[in-house]
Amino acid sequence: MKIKLVTADQMKEIDRYSIEEIGIPGIVLMERAALEVKKVAEDYLSDLKKSKVIVLVGTGNNGGDGLAVARMLQEAGYNVEVFIVGEKVKVTDDAKVNLNILEKLKIEVKEIVMVEELLDLKTRLDSSDLIIDALLGTGIKGKLRGIYPEVISIVNKSNLPVISIDIPSGVEADTGRVEDIAIQAKETITFALPKLGTILYPGAEYVGKLKIVDIGIPHQVIKQQNIDISLITDKLINDLLPTREKDSHKGTYGRLLLVAGSTGMTGAATLSAQASLKIGAGLVTVAIPKSLNSILENKLTEAMTYPLSETEFGTLAIAALEEIEKLIDNRDVLAIGPGLTARDEIDYIVTSLLKKTDKTLVIDADGLNVINNLEILKEREGSTILTPHPGEMSRLVNKSIKYIKKNSIKIAKEFSQEYGVVLLLKGARTIIATPKGNIYINPTGNSGMATGGSGDVLTGLIAGLLAQKNVDVRAATIIATYLHGLAGDLAVEDLTEYSLLPSNLIDYLPQALKVVTSDK
Structure with a gap:
């Protein structure tokens, strides 16, 4: 199962279609949303008579959700105070309906328009237990205007638990950017679909904790939007993972050739090989400069090694190309790059392989760093997976790293479609783009994985899955990326983010597999 991720405009269109075309009244959707928030809020309120809630609302429909929540909590018996940032006369549409209901029920809604009126809010927060954030919703972009920054600052300094409605106020719905300040939520309740x-x-x-709730938007309305961005989940990985047949042998799970390593970089080759074996590849051969072969034979027990022609610097020589081509003949997948060192000979070898072989290629690290003619990618008959980090991507598209990070989804999608490759753009949220225009965002991983060697493990996982004949390039990349991060998340529970090593990702892979296959 995939969870679709939406932009503000996509969600706005889903709401509009549900209301105007399907005929579900907006006030009904707002009521359902408020009821879900009210249920979560009650988990934070221990004493019905004494618990006090501050509900902060804006003048838009997000504020309308907050006004409805305030009414429901008040009716349940909680002590509720409502503050609106802005003037009541500016409240429109369904939010106005809820404002009118509160006024008829004699529930006071205090305006905060000027800085002087913030003192009352600050005083009230001192004796409160919970804050509901219904200030801005998904519509904001750029710096916050008016008095909102001051309100949010007071909320964050209160150290009270905050439940944000749909998205924390101050966070851009499409990008996650925070230009100056945003609500630090304890929990965020988002409706129908999570926003990017x-x-x-x-x-x-x-x-904080993200909870996705159903408010009754028809599935067919969501489906017809053709949303192309998905969040990878345990369930999706469970669905994609290949089944290990009882009547099988090593050939069933494929033959992988890994071209890697140079003097001082045997660790990269080792990590990739070990990862590919750990994910279930049947036969793994590591082709390496010949002077390093004995080192690899000591490091690797389960993988085979093959010595290749080398330069005086302990890197692959031009003559290695013909040797690699012979090895590829009876291999299913070729992975190239980890620890190779970017030299002219490597440029020639990688370029030649891109042109000559129709086998599936996984290109990482120094294999990426020597690709200069991107047009070759378009001409390949075989599938190609590229796994750049932002620095490598910057070189490939001639854009700054800052630009890459700000526009990661756009860059990945355009590159993948233009060159016909599966692109894995590494980062705190790794982006996977396919030539069909689909985007997958990986939620697993942590800062402990920001160390040399983690990428080599990922390359090995992708290649090891691809070697297994019933796994396609999209599935292999998605599975490997998610499990790579999940293994890191499980490892830091024992080791901390400071002490996590790339080899630990391989050690914790079995635990990660158990998590995603618990109901397989």
Whole structure:
């Protein structure tokens, strides 16, 4: 199962279609949303008579959700105070309906328009137990205007638990950007589908626990939007993982050739090989400069090694190309790059292989760093997976790293479609793009994985899965990326993010597999 991720405009269109074309009244959707928030809020309130809630609302429909929540909590017996940032006369549509209901029920809604009126809010927060954030919703972009920054600052300094409605106020729904300040939520309740900004960094840091709730938007309305961005989940990995047949042998799970390593970089080759074996590849051969072969034979027990022609510097020589081509003949997949060192000979070898072989290619690290003619990618008959980090991507598309990070989804999608490759753009939220225009965002992983060698493990996982004949390039990349991060998340529970090593990712892979296959 995939969870679709939406932009603000996509969600706005889903809401509009549900209301105007299907005929579900907007006030009904707002009521259902408020009821779900009210249920979560009650988990934070221990004493019905004494618990006090501050509900902060804006003048838009997000504020309308907050006004409805305030009414429901008040009716349940909680002590509720409502503050609206802005003037009541500016409240429109369904939010106005809820404002009118509160006024008829004699529930006061205090305006905050000027800085002087913030003192009352600050005083009230001192004796409160919970804050409901219904200030801004998904419509904001750029810096916050008016008095909102001051309100959010007071909320964050209160150290009270905050439940944000749909998205923490101040976080851009499409990008996760926070231009100046945003609500630091304890929990965020988002409706129908999560917004991109709740998953992408830095927005994800403000979300707290993310809960996705169904408010009755028809599935067919969502489906017809053709949303092309998905969040990878345990369930999706469970569905994609190949089944290990009882009547099988090593050939069933494929033959992988890994071309890697140079003097001082045998660790990269070792990590990739071990990872590919750990994920279930049948036969793995590591082709390496010949002077390093004995080192690899000591490091690797389960993988085979093959010595290749080398330069005086302990890197692959031009003559290695013919040797690699012979090895490829009876292999299913070729992975190339980890630890090779970027030299002219490597450029020639990688370029030649891109042109000559129709086998599936996984290209990483120094294999990426020597690709200069991107047009070759379009001409390949075989499938290609590229796994750049932002620095490598910057070189490939001639854009700054800052630009790459700000526009990661756009860059990945355009590159994948233009050159016909599966692109894995590494980062705090790794992006996977396919030539068909589909995007997958990986939620697993942590800062402990930001160390040399982690990428080599990922390359090995992808290649090891691809060697297994019933796994396609999209599935292999998705599975490997998610399990790679999940193994890291499980490892840091024992080791901390400071002490996590790339080899630990391989050690914890079996635990990660158990998590995603618990009901397989």
